[in-house]
Amino acid sequence: xxxxxxxxxxxxxxxxxxxxxxxxxxxxxxxxxxxxxxxxxxxxxxxxxxxxxxxxxxxxxxxxxxxxxxxxxxxxxxxxxxxxxxxxxxxxxxxxxxxxxxxxxxxxxxxxxxxxxxxxxxxxxxxxxxxxxxxx
Numbered sequence: 001x002x003x004x005x006x007x008x009x010x011x012x013x014x015x016x017x018x019x020x021x022x023x024x025x026x027x028x029x030x031x032x033x034x035x036x037x038x039x040x041x042x043x044x045x046x047x048x049x050x051x052x053x054x055x056x057x058x059x060x061x062x063x064x065x066x067x068x069x070x071x072x073x074x075x076x077x078x079x080x081x082x083x084x085x086x087x088x089x090x091x092x093x094x095x096x097x098x099x100x101x102x103x104x105x106x107x108x109x110x111x112x113x114x115x116x117x118x119x120x121x122x123x124x125x126x127x128x129x130x131x132x133x134x135x136x
Contacts (some may be wrong), residue, residue: 075132082126089122 024032093115100111 063127075130079130082129086123086126089119093119 051113096118097112100108100115104113
């Protein structure tokens with residue numbers, strides 16, 4: 001008897017499970033395929049838009065980085081030229097001060113003042129050049 005009950009139970013479970021995998025109607029399948037296709041197309045479109053936006057942002061960032069690098073290079077070159085001008089002016093001032101020693105009194109003081117004033121003017125221009133037009 002147990003065997004018969006088990007067989008009946010097994011047969012009913014098999015019938016129940018086979019009913020779960022019943023084929024859907026062609027209209028339902030077509031509707032599901034159409035919905036899946038629409039969702040896939042929408043997702044592809046969103047992915048393409050995101051990709052294009054990322055490319056634009058990357059290009060803009062690259063352009064900004066290049067401009068920043070160019071500006072920094074220019075600042076470095078200006079600073080180097082300004083430093084060279086100050087060094088040259090210091091040498092010329094030392095020579096002028098040595099020549100001033102040949103003079104006496106007020107002439108010597110005026111000679112020194114002029115040499116030092118020239119050096120200070122060069123230093124001021126170099127400082128202004130290093131600061132740039134946009135810096136306070």
